[in-house]
Amino acid sequence: MHHRTVEQLAAGAGPIHRLDPRVKLVTVLAFVVGVSTLPVVPLTLFLWPAVLVLSALLVAGLPFLFVLSRSLLVLPFVLMVAMFLPFTRGPTPLWVLPGLELTVYQEGLQLSLAILIKGALALLAVEWLVFTTPFHRLLLAMRAFRVPRVIVVTLSFLFRYLDLLADQSQRVRRARMARAPGGTVRWRLRSTGGMIGRLLLRALDRADRVHQAMLARGFDGEIRILSCLQMRRVDVVFLVGAGAGLVAVPILGLVAGGGL
Amino acid sequence: MHLPDGILSAPVWIGAGAVTAGALALCVRRASRQLDEQRAPLMGVLGAFVFAAQMINFPVPGGTSGHLMGAVLLAVLLGPAAASVVLFCVFLVQSLLFQDGGITALGANFINMGLVGSFGGWAVYRLLAGGGGQARRSLAAFVAAWAAVEVGALLAALQLWASGSAPLMPVLWTMGTVHAFIGIGEGLITVATLRFLSAARPSLLESVP
């Protein structure tokens, strides 16, 4: 599964990997928010954020092609939604598709391109974050930022038991396939309900057993952990540098938006 | 249908984010009360279950293959507040680890696929099922699950339109039609799963908060 690859990459030990997860989380949030709020024109606005995120990916030593290929995940959605735009948003006609009586407008085309670029850049930034930060370190950052404890704890158990339940799900599907070369729709539905239902029952039983195991080791409602985060000088330096880089994004936006 | 970053305009995603933050704050408070900390692992393991269940595909009439979104199912089991918290965590993990759905769009996605399903779907289910028998409960679950998917999709379409990312009628029509079919799959799977559960462990469905 994909998240195993993510985990492997995140377990690396480069300088970016070692950065404080709070610093990385804040940086990426700011970047994504900045990019999402940039105006649509001119497209050259996106050059600077693209340089930022691509160089961050390079410095992190991540497999470049793999990361880029993942960012293409935005394509199908954007294509499905934004395919109307070039034909419907005017007023400046660019060209007419011969034989179809369809006019492609400049504004619409620019908008759909901008949407595509924004989506891809945000994705790259998120990839940079999760490919260099083990999930439990991200949770430490969330804890530090006062995300409600129920959510952090739920996320922690979710991630811990994701593989286990996914494996179970795969084994059930295999067992069905081994006996099901064909089958009617009604039959398949009944078995699907059974598979999901049993998966759920097993998940509930698992939760009970985990809870018992926690109680047995003195759990009293509070989850105590060893790890604590410490800002180092290099984290501060990175934060300042990234901040300076990012401030340029909305300024560029303002400049372009104000037509200066 | 997880909206990515960049497709929603700032007013829309900020608005949706605010709604999400408010709703989530209420849900968190309610869920922490309902399932006190003593049952910490339950919600996380159920979140993992949603992923595992989504790996089980079911061919939908109309050619696509559907998988469970599970909002109505979770709401029937846990109550809408706790279900919402679990679903929020699921969407967060999907957007972070699977790059499925954007960070700024998290609020909108949570409203469309989480809140609508867990609160709306749950209300529809409760209303239609009443104290009825198996057949009536099944029908109620089907309608609730179908409606949750359809309404969520229409909301997404409206958000896209409000963001200026799509013209109103085509996007309503496309999303509406596609999800009318996906909703059938969701409805059928939800019903089949609930029927199995009521046979295998009836106590589960009686203790709904």
Next chain:
Amino acid sequence: MKPGDLAVAVEDLSFDYHGHQALSGISFSLEAGERVALVGPNGAGKSTLMLHLNGLLMGSGVVRIHGLRIEKSSLSKVRQQVGMVFPDPEDQLFMPTLEEDAAFGPLNMGLSRQQATQRARQALATMGLAELGERSSHHLSDGERRRAAIATVLSMEPKVWVLDEPGANLDPKGRRELIAVLRQLPGTVLLASHDMDMVVQVCKRCLVLDGGKLVAQGLTEQVLADAELMEQHGLEVPLRLANKQRSETC
């Protein structure tokens, strides 16, 4: 010998799993009616190999079941002939009742509802579960659940049985019953197990797998009694055989 005389014929099978060579250059064959064990440490590739025998995985190389080569087009036929029993019976029991579980395979093979029900009932009866057809597997004991999983395959009347760790977590009584069942399964049997004493009691012949390679094969009593070989592959000489040697020397 013509390949048609063999129940299972595997030729030069290799399988690559995410860049890890899970199986490499495996060749072996089972004659019809043989009962053969597959032993090896955890991670040796036993489960991976077994999944190839009914096309749930497909590596490079050729696998034939009663002469029929496993490929996309032959899958449904192959799966009717090869019955798989998985390590965790819970994975295999997913219908609301046992009877439906046991009828699942036959119905998918295209039998009528009546025929399928008959097959299901017969299989459950053979496994001593005749009374429990209406139950959900959740209410069974571990031993019953194990036998139920076997019944769901028995109802398909497969010619070849592939069983992956069917003895895990059974109590001594459940284990004894299972051994009795395994010794009576009709057809060809390939059994993977960590329970060396079970292997000795069920299988005449034995294959040893380690690191994705077939490292030894031969008569069970000889292969498993080879202390050096067993040690080398993280296994152990079953007490039953150790006994024998001791009695012989004594």
Next chain:
Amino acid sequence: MKPGDLAVAVEDLSFDYHGHQALSGISFSLEAGERVALVGPNGAGKSTLMLHLNGLLMGSGVVRIHGLRIEKSSLSKVRQQVGMVFPDPEDQLFMPTLEEDAAFGPLNMGLSRQQATQRARQALATMGLAELGERSSHHLSDGERRRAAIATVLSMEPKVWVLDEPGANLDPKGRRELIAVLRQLPGTVLLASHDMDMVVQVCKRCLVLDGGKLVAQGLTEQVLADAELMEQHGLEVPLRLANKQRSETC
């Protein structure tokens, strides 16, 4: 003998589970430092009994741990003294990394981070997992995972160990390693297992449970060699003992 000399003292323990009498009138005691096995068929009530030993379940009757009676008010003290190892290590390894898992108990006992870290590292090192502290459990082999589960308890330095089926699903090598670990656990040990040969190798004394009742107890070599008793309770004479008898008669 004063009750304070006993590590575990159970008096007339009964437990009713949804109207089903899961345990009835159980009394026994373990002296400090003893290694005792708990055997019986599936469903005999072994797990239920074990859950009473650190107050995860509370039935009628009295359970004392080193003289301290288990009740609501003594729970946190009891749980520091009684270490439980559960059948599925995945249930016990619920934190993101092994080190966090091994520190979970010590932190709950009120140790400082530093002390807890030290305890965790030491426990992992003792179990041969020193290098794996940063790993998450799903990258471990079955045998490592099993030892990791034991390390999470070892770090609490319990006086009494309660282990429920710790040998399930291990391959022969993992099983041998586990037996070596069990023989060296410090303190009093109560071990439930279906693996009769493991029981013989680890425990001198043995309790037999069936239908929620204690039906026999005594020296392992005598109790488990009693073929009639074993047969009656769905167990079996371990081969190791059967051997011995045979060698003696021969």
